[in-house]
Amino acid sequence: MTAGRRSSADPGGGRARGAARWRPIATVLMLAAAAGALFSWLRLPLPWMIGPLLAVAAGKSAGLALEVPAGAREGGQAVIAVALGLYFTPAVSLEVARYLPWMLAAGAVAFGVGLAGGASLRRLMGQDAAGRPVLDRATAFFASVPGGASEMAVLVERYGGRVDLVAFAQSFRILLVVVSVPFVYTYAGIHGVDVHRGVSVAVSGAGLAGQVAAALAAGFVLARLGAPNPYMLGPLALTIALTASDVVFSAIPGWLSAAAQLCLGAALGVKFERDFLRRAPRFAAAVAAATGGAMLLTSMFAVLLWHLAGIGLPTGVLALAPGGIAEMCITAKVLQLGVPVVTAFHVARVVILVLASGAVYRILLHRRADGVGATNRE
Numbered sequence: 001m002t003a004g005r006r007s008s009a010d011p012g013g014g015r016a017r018g019a020a021r022w023r024p025i026a027t028v029l030m031l032a033a034a035a036g037a038l039f040s041w042l043r044l045p046l047p048w049m050i051g052p053l054l055a056v057a058a059g060k061s062a063g064l065a066l067e068v069p070a071g072a073r074e075g076g077q078a079v080i081a082v083a084l085g086l087y088f089t090p091a092v093s094l095e096v097a098r099y100l101p102w103m104l105a106a107g108a109v110a111f112g113v114g115l116a117g118g119a120s121l122r123r124l125m126g127q128d129a130a131g132r133p134v135l136d137r138a139t140a141f142f143a144s145v146p147g148g149a150s151e152m153a154v155l156v157e158r159y160g161g162r163v164d165l166v167a168f169a170q171s172f173r174i175l176l177v178v179v180s181v182p183f184v185y186t187y188a189g190i191h192g193v194d195v196h197r198g199v200s201v202a203v204s205g206a207g208l209a210g211q212v213a214a215a216l217a218a219g220f221v222l223a224r225l226g227a228p229n230p231y232m233l234g235p236l237a238l239t240i241a242l243t244a245s246d247v248v249f250s251a252i253p254g255w256l257s258a259a260a261q262l263c264l265g266a267a268l269g270v271k272f273e274r275d276f277l278r279r280a281p282r283f284a285a286a287v288a289a290a291t292g293g294a295m296l297l298t299s300m301f302a303v304l305l306w307h308l309a310g311i312g313l314p315t316g317v318l319a320l321a322p323g324g325i326a327e328m329c330i331t332a333k334v335l336q337l338g339v340p341v342v343t344a345f346h347v348a349r350v351v352i353l354v355l356a357s358g359a360v361y362r363i364l365l366h367r368r369a370d371g372v373g374a375t376n377r378e
Contacts, residue, residue, distance in 0.1 A: 073267035114141055
């Protein structure tokens with residue numbers, strides 16, 4: 001009774017609880033904005049994405065209470081998708097369509113990367129006292145296939161693998177690729193003069209609002225249909241269809257693109273929990289090594305694309321890199337390296353992997369005797 005009277009007589013208690021709920025969100029936004037501004041001032045590559053990513057990941061790993069606002073990642077993806085879709089003019093769309101056979105071949109290469117990466121993960125994780133592999137085949141394969149984290153986590157659960165390990169591996173792989181590739185390109189002086197230009201149109205307040213609203217609606221529809229990566233693929237498909245039909249409402253202003261990158265970087269960084277890194281350092285090291293191997297394999301195929309398809313080597317490496325769609329395409333946009341080509345290859349890869357990964361696993365790996373030992377206790 002006393003506690004109840006104190007609660008009813010203290011309306012400030014509700015305000016304090018509300019402030020406590022908002023504090024992790026306010027903290028992550030301030031941290032991400034400060035890191036983005038610092039990286040921009042230092043002229044580091046992709047400052048408004050890599051800065052927030054590293055700062056938030058470091059804060060989360062240090063035990064800070066950080067939380068990204070609901071819908072921030074989806075909104076950021078939609079904005080980036082619109083910006084990328086504006087490159088697909090009628091002429092560019094026809095040009096990119098010529099590479100469809102190579103996109104399918106790149107999907108097959110991505111499965112090869114997953115199989116090789118899964119085998120290397122199992123080897124690097126070692127064996128238990130009975131001589132059996134610590135890591136099961138399902139977890140190793142779906143952790144290594146360069147698809148979406150949520151989609152691969154759903155598939156590995158279906159086959160009895162470890163969802164937490166797969167989710168971490170997918171996110172950690174993207175972090176490693178997103179951080180390393182732009183820095184290597186920037187400090188190696190790799191910078192293109194992209195012949196593909198987005199449509200030339202002024203920023204219109206009403207047009208921009210309508211365009212982003214339509215993009216979000218397209219993402220919402222795909223999400224309700226259970227499609228993979230809906231807030232990237234839905235807005236991208238809609239914007240490409242409109243741009244290829246010469247229907248454009250507004251350009252994307254620089255400040256909105258920077259805000260979208262900040263949301264993507266923070267949303268990726270907040271996934272890295274201190275407890276997991278402390279419990280599974282060997283798994284994190286194995287994923288890092290497997291990611292390096294994946295970059296090597298995809299870069300070798302990029303050399304083939306260069307010679308046989310005429311796609312420039314820097315563009316081909318970005319188009320095949322095992323990173324996220326938005327992150328790799330932003331890198332291509334900033335460095336002016338074949339944005340439509342990079343975008344089309346990454347979209348094709350994700351769609352192929354999400355649709356066919358389960359079947360590939362069933363055909364090639366599921367029926368083998370697994371012999372899993374310690375069930376990934378690390």
